[in-house]
Amino acid sequence: xxxxxxxxxxxxxxxxxxxxxxxxxxxxxxxxxxxxxxxxxxxxxxxxxxxxxxxxxxxxxxxxxxxxxxxxxxxxxxxxxxxxxxxxxxxxxxxxxxxxxxxxxxxxxxxxxxxxxxxxxxxxxxxxxxxxxxxxxxxxxxxxxxxxxxxxxxxxxxxxxxxxxxxxxxxxxxxxxxxxxxxxxxxxxxxxxxxxxxxxxxxxxxxxxxxxxxxxxxxxxxxxxxxxxxxxxxxxxxxxxxxxxxxxxxxxxxxxxxxxxxxxxxxxxxxxxxxxxxxxxxxxxxxxxxxxxxxxxxxxxxxxxxxxxxxxxxxxx
Numbered sequence: 536x537x538x539x540x541x542x543x544x545x546x547x548x549x550x551x552x553x554x555x556x557x558x559x560x561x562x563x564x565x566x567x568x569x570x571x572x573x574x575x576x577x578x579x580x581x582x583x584x585x586x587x588x589x590x591x592x593x594x595x596x597x598x599x600x601x602x603x604x605x606x607x608x609x610x611x612x613x614x615x616x617x618x619x620x621x622x623x624x625x626x627x628x629x630x631x632x633x634x635x636x637x638x639x640x641x642x643x644x645x646x647x648x649x650x651x652x653x654x655x656x657x658x659x660x661x662x663x664x665x666x667x668x669x670x671x672x673x674x675x676x677x678x679x680x681x682x683x684x685x686x687x688x689x690x691x692x693x694x695x696x697x698x699x700x701x702x703x704x705x706x707x708x709x710x711x712x713x714x715x716x717x718x719x720x721x722x723x724x725x726x727x728x729x730x731x732x733x734x735x736x737x738x739x740x741x742x743x744x745x746x747x748x749x750x751x752x753x754x755x756x757x758x759x760x761x762x763x764x765x766x767x768x769x770x771x772x773x774x775x776x777x778x779x780x781x782x783x784x785x786x787x788x789x790x791x792x793x794x795x796x797x798x799x800x801x802x803x804x805x806x807x808x809x810x811x812x813x814x815x816x817x818x819x820x821x822x823x824x825x826x827x828x829x830x831x832x833x834x835x836x837x838x839x840x841x842x843x844x845x846x847x848x849x850x851x852x
Contacts, residue, residue, distance in 0.1 A: 536575055539565040539656055546660040548653070565638045565656065565669050569645060576641070583634055588612070590643055601730065602737040608634040609743060614730040615677065616684070616723055617644050624723050626730075631670055633743070638666025640673075648677045667744060671751045674735060678758050681724060685765055688720055692769060696776045699783055707784060714780065718773050725766040732759045797846050804838030 536551040541562040549560060557578060559566075568575060573589075580587045585608065603610040611633075614626035629646070632639040640649070652673050656663050663669050695713055735756050738744050744752070812821070812831055821827040 536571065537565075537567040537569070537653065538563060539567070539653070541660070544660070546656050546663065548657060563637050564663065565640070565666060567640045567649060567653070568642070569649075570643055571641060579639065583637070583639075585632060585634060585639070586610075587632065587639070587641065588630065602734050604737070604741060604743075608632060609738070609741060611734045611738075613734045614727040615642075615644075615646055615648075616681065616727045617646060624720055626723055626727050631673075633666050633670065636665035636667070638669045646677075648673060648680060651676055667748045671748050671755070674731060674755050675751065678728075678731065678755055678762065681728060682758070682762055682765075685721075685724060685762060685769065688717055688724075689765075689769055689772075692717055692772050692776065696772070696779070699776060699779045707780075710780060714773060714777055718770065721766050721769045721773065725763060725770075728759055728763050728766065732756065732763065735759065797843070801839050801842040801846070804842070805835035808835050808838065 538549045538551060538559060539546055540549070540560040541547075541564055542560075546564060547560075551557060559582065566579065568579070576587050576589070579585065588610075601612040609632070611631040612628050613631070615629050616624060617627050618624055627642070627644045627646075629644075630639075630641040632641075642649070652669060655672065656669065663672070691713070695710065695717065698710065735752050739749055739752055739756070808831060812819075821831075824830075
């Protein structure tokens with residue numbers, strides 16, 4: 536538990552590891568709970584008379600109820616994208632509670648944005664008058680990070696698109712895995728952006744938020760809308776890449792089928808000749824002919840070469 540509070544015109548931080556005999560400082564600005572215990576959550580809830588949802592309760596909240604506001608507080612449950620222990624991308628719910636100008640953050644994952652904001656609060660205390668300023672800055676920085684991730688994904692999408700028709704890149708399984716991974720990434724980012732946009736839209740309607748904060752949030756909302764459009768463009772590009780990938784596989788399969796078809800057609804005449812002279816009739820004039828065997832071999836070779844030359848002339852090979 537990190538507690539940020541104002542003191543003599545600056546902001547100080549107090550790290551708390553135990554709730555025993557805990558005395559919270561005065562003029563608290565921000566209480567950040569990372570992997571909080573039940574005792575820590577209970578202590579904060581009792582001290583400030585707050586209803587703080589547990590980790591399990593947060594995941595069960597319906598989408599329409601992820602933002603809640605009453606006469607004294609605002610509760611926001613929103614998605615932040617992160618990598619799990621298995622390196623898979625997933626959306627982790629972060630809870631923000633605004634009460635009497637104090638910001639409470641409850642999270643069960645360590646995000647880079649919180650470390651950056653904590654440093655900003657300590658280095659530039661005048662920029663953060665209350666919890667609303669901190670919340671606005673968190674959303675601003677997080678949206679910038681989401682934009683950087685999307686730009687990186689867009690670059691990977693362009694490289695994958697170029698590699699689709701690269702003759703050296705013949706590992707279709709690897710390409711398909713990259714394509715699927717990029718699609719999942721963009722969908723996860725879009726879900727996270729939608730969730731933030733819903734929260735910021737609700738904050739802009741709140742009478743508790745002052746006009747200056749609303750101006751900053753309006754800019755963040757415009758950025759969010761741009762990023763949502765960007766994810767749509769990325770997904771469309773990935774769909775197009777998937778179509779190109781399927782087309783390339785079909786072309787390669789058609790080439791193989793065409794090759795086998797031409798080979799089959801070319802071998803039909805010599806097969807027919809060999810079949811005729813493989814019959815066991817007693818009276819066959821060529822059986823007594825001394826040049827019969829070499830002539831049949833020559834005719835079989837010629838009957839094989841002529842179809843191949845014909846197919847090449849037609850451009851089928």
